[in-house]
Amino acid sequence: MAERSTAAVDVAAGGGEEPLTAQTEQATADEAENNQQTAADEGATETDEAAPPQVRTPELHSGHKLARRYRLEECVTRLDGFSSWRAVDEKLRRAVGVHLLPADHPRARSVLSAARSSALLGDPRFVQVLDAVEENDLVYVVHEWLPDATELTSLLASGPLEPHDAYQLVSQLSQAMAAAHREGLAHLRLTPSAVLRSSTGQYRIRGLAVNAALRGIKSDTPQRDDTEAIGALLYASLTQRWPYEVDAYGLSGLPKGAGRISPDQVRAGVHRGLSDLAMRALVNDGATASRLEQPCTTPEELAKAVTELPRIKPPEPAFTAAPEYQRTTYQKGTYGRTAQPGVTQPVPTPPAPLQSRTGKALKWGVSALLIAALGLGSWQLADALMERGGSGDPGTSEQTEQRGEGKQGAPKPLSIKDAAELSVSGTPQAPGEVGKTYDGDGSSYWRTKSFIDGPEMKIKPGVGIVYDLGSEQSVSTASIKLRYGGDHTTLSLYAADSLTPGTVNGLKRIGSETRTHETSAKVTAKEPVKTRYVVVWLTALPHAGGDGYSTAGYKQGITDVKFSG
Numbered sequence: 001m002a003e004r005s006t007a008a009v010d011v012a013a014g015g016g017e018e019p020l021t022a023q024t025e026q027a028t029a030d031e032a033e034n035n036q037q038t039a040a041d042e043g044a045t046e047t048d049e050a051a052p053p054q055v056r057t058p059e060l061h062s063g064h065k066l067a068r069r070y071r072l073e074e075c076v077t078r079l080d081g082f083s084s085w086r087a088v089d090e091k092l093r094r095a096v097g098v099h100l101l102p103a104d105h106p107r108a109r110s111v112l113s114a115a116r117s118s119a120l121l122g123d124p125r126f127v128q129v130l131d132a133v134e135e136n137d138l139v140y141v142v143h144e145w146l147p148d149a150t151e152l153t154s155l156l157a158s159g160p161l162e163p164h165d166a167y168q169l170v171s172q173l174s175q176a177m178a179a180a181h182r183e184g185l186a187h188l189r190l191t192p193s194a195v196l197r198s199s200t201g202q203y204r205i206r207g208l209a210v211n212a213a214l215r216g217i218k219s220d221t222p223q224r225d226d227t228e229a230i231g232a233l234l235y236a237s238l239t240q241r242w243p244y245e246v247d248a249y250g251l252s253g254l255p256k257g258a259g260r261i262s263p264d265q266v267r268a269g270v271h272r273g274l275s276d277l278a279m280r281a282l283v284n285d286g287a288t289a290s291r292l293e294q295p296c297t298t299p300e301e302l303a304k305a306v307t308e309l310p311r312i313k314p315p316e317p318a319f320t321a322a323p324e325y326q327r328t329t330y331q332k333g334t335y336g337r338t339a340q341p342g343v344t345q346p347v348p349t350p351p352a353p354l355q356s357r358t359g360k361a362l363k364w365g366v367s368a369l370l371i372a373a374l375g376l377g378s379w380q381l382a383d384a385l386m387e388r389g390g391s392g393d394p395g396t397s398e399q400t401e402q403r404g405e406g407k408q409g410a411p412k413p414l415s416i417k418d419a420a421e422l423s424v425s426g427t428p429q430a431p432g433e434v435g436k437t438y439d440g441d442g443s444s445y446w447r448t449k450s451f452i453d454g455p456e457m458k459i460k461p462g463v464g465i466v467y468d469l470g471s472e473q474s475v476s477t478a479s480i481k482l483r484y485g486g487d488h489t490t491l492s493l494y495a496a497d498s499l500t501p502g503t504v505n506g507l508k509r510i511g512s513e514t515r516t517h518e519t520s521a522k523v524t525a526k527e528p529v530k531t532r533y534v535v536v537w538l539t540a541l542p543h544a545g546g547d548g549y550s551t552a553g554y555k556q557g558i559t560d561v562k563f564s565g
Contacts, residue, residue: 060100065090066140067133070098081105082214086145095145096130099214100138107216108139114213115141121183122428124420125176125500127196127206130432141210144432149196149204152233153249156192161237163271167312169195170234170277172203172500174306177226177299180208186222188212190229192236192249200418200468202499223298230302231281238263238270243282273309280305411477411564417470420499421446422535424461434465437558445483447549447557448541454554455488455540464491464537466499467561474565475510476528478536480521483557486542488516493523495531504537514540528565536561 060083064072070087077084082101089096101108115132122128131142152169155161161169173195177187187194189211196204212218219225235243242251243260254261260282264275276293281302283295296302416438421431429448436444448463457463469475478493493510501507508531511523541554 060085066098066138067135070096070140070142072098080215082107082111087142089142095147097143097145099141099143099210101140101214103134103137103139105139107213108134110216111141111210111213112139114209117183117185118208118210120427121180121185121208122423122431123176123179124428124431124434125172125202125204126180126208127204128432129210143206143210146196146198146204148199152192152195152197152237155197156236156240157250160240160267162315163274164312164314165201166234166237166271166274167306167309168201169203169237170230170274171303171306173205173230173233174227174299174303175500176203176205177230178303181223181226181299185209186212186219187226187229188217188219188222189215190226190233192233192251195233198418200470200499202418202420227281227296227299227302230299231278231296234274234278235263235282238274238278239266241266243278271312274312277302277305277309414469414473414475414563414565416467416561416563418468418499420466422464422466422501422504422537424503426460429463437465437561438467440560442481442559445557445559447483448538448555450546450550450553450555451541452553455490455542457539457541457554462504462537462539464504464535465558465561466496466501467534467536467563468499469532469534469563472530472532473563474528474530475534475563476525476565477563478510478523478534479560479562479564480523480536480558481560482515482519482521483559484542484544484555485517485519486544488514488540489518489521489538489542489556490514490540491521491523492537492539493525494535494537495529496533496535499533501533501535504535507535510534534563 060072062072062074066072066087069089069091071090072085072087074086075083076086076097082099082105085098085100087096087098088094099111101111105111112132112134115129118126119129119132127144127146129141129143131140133140133142160166173190177190180186185208187205187208189207190205194205194207194211196206198204232243235241236249236251240251242248242253244253245256245258246253254266260279262275262279264270264272277296280293280296296305419434419438421428421434423429423431427449430446433444433446437446446465451457451459453459475493475495480491482489490512492504492512494504494507495510496507508529510525510529513521513523515521536558538556541556543554544552544556546552
């Protein structure tokens with residue numbers, strides 16, 4: 001059940017259906033069906049056309065295979081002529097999610113179009129669409145399955161988020177949706193069940209464009225709707241309350257007739273800046289934002305407002321004091337004997353030092369031997385130095401260095417917990433394949449696209465991958481296996497502060513390396529750098545011939561990356 005709630009693309013969340021506009025404040029998907037007439041009168045975001053004829057949901061079962069590749073495992077949702085499944089990609093041996101609907105479904109064309117548009121975005125902040133196919137009277141959309149991620153719904157069930165976590169939530173969501181709208185894509189169903197937090201603390205959005213297309217949701221103001229949705233998520237994260245007068249997504253709504261009150265009036269101790277930001281995103285219908293701040297009507301404006309807030313530091317980790325050392329019964333001298341309660345066993349007194357004539361003679365004898373040994377050693381050392389005189393052995397310094405180096409500990413390998421492609425401008429390269437660079441399989445790889453100009457990149461400042469080491473580590477060396485040789489490959493290492501730094505400008509450079517006609521590179525730092533996130537950044541690519549992915553041109557691929565420190 002935990003995997004179902006965190007990994008499936010929940011296009012029919014049971015926690016509620018809130019279109020997030022001032023005209024419509026519906027509580028759940030079921031209430032939306034019961035109040036269709038009211039929603040239509042109030043200008044709901046659902047399509048105004050007549051309800052489509054009843055479409056029969058495809059009768060499929062667990063074990064059914066699509067394209068002789070995707071084996072259906074468990075039905076997650078069956079609603080309104082479509083169904084959602086947890087499935088297994090038998091070719092790549094990984095879990096995936098699948099949406100299914102008949103090819104003659106009134107929304108089949110729009111679902112295919114939305115899925116293909118979403119797949120072209122390739123932004124790692126969104127759950128990726130892997131395939132969109134019409135086959136054998138069926139339309140199906142295949143997407144990523146994230147078993148280690150947790151829904152925002154589940155996070156809020158245990159209480160409001162810490163200010164730092166809420167800050168990261170609104171920052172990452174607003175930036176991601178701003179990037180999507182720049183490509184002409186909207187979400188329109190951005191609810192707590194559509195937001196996932198990975199084990200590394202990164203937030204990811206699922207169902208971009210697809211969830212709305214499956215439900216037939218449209219909007220004349222998509223940017224306004226998505227911005228208000230982010231504001232509602234921030235409000236709920238700060239207060240554990242839904243910012244409308246209805247209960248939804250397992251959260252209680254605001255009191256009837258109280259109006260929209262700010263988060264710091266709902267719950268004591270709420271961060272003032274985040275409270276104001278939530279109200280600026282939620283405001284609409286010509287209302288003014290709280291405390292005379294200008295409202296945010298687009299994700300771009302909201303992302304800019306987030307950057308103007310003072311940075312909120314994460315809470316200090318709580319350290320637990322080590323338990324007091326307890327001596328064992330063996331150390332106490334009671335091993336093999338039953339200790340009487342309340343009786344402290346006496347500690348045996350150590351024997352007194354030797355005070356007899358024999359003891360004194362022994363001490364003087366040992367002292368004399370030590371003095372003689374020191375004198376003999378000093379004489380031998382002085383004699384050896386005088387024999388050498390001023391002549392130096394050229395190999396002495398080298399041997400000394402080697403002996404000195406041998407005393408230092410060998411670098412230890414550092415494990416990679418997660419990775420994401422860093423795309424500074426233009427379209428990404430292959431964000432879905434970054435995991436192949438640390439999967440231990442030398443035949444799999446992440447690749448760049450083929451460029452006309454080179455070796456130095458001109459239309460992009462560079463391409464690369466950000467690696468998450470799980471915690472702050474001391475990084476000194478990176479060993480990188482490359483797909484192509486040729487003239488030439490230039491790569492650099494940077495220390496970042498998150499998995500999505502946005503750019504390498506301002507990051508601390510760890511080291512760089514240029515390789516010609518070689519398929520491996522080793523970057524060594526002058527001094528170890530402590531960081532959790534490491535960027536491998538390519539700025540020059542060799543020329544290579546065409547393959548199954550791209551034509552001949554300047555390109556490169558990374559097959560394996562290992563860090564040590």
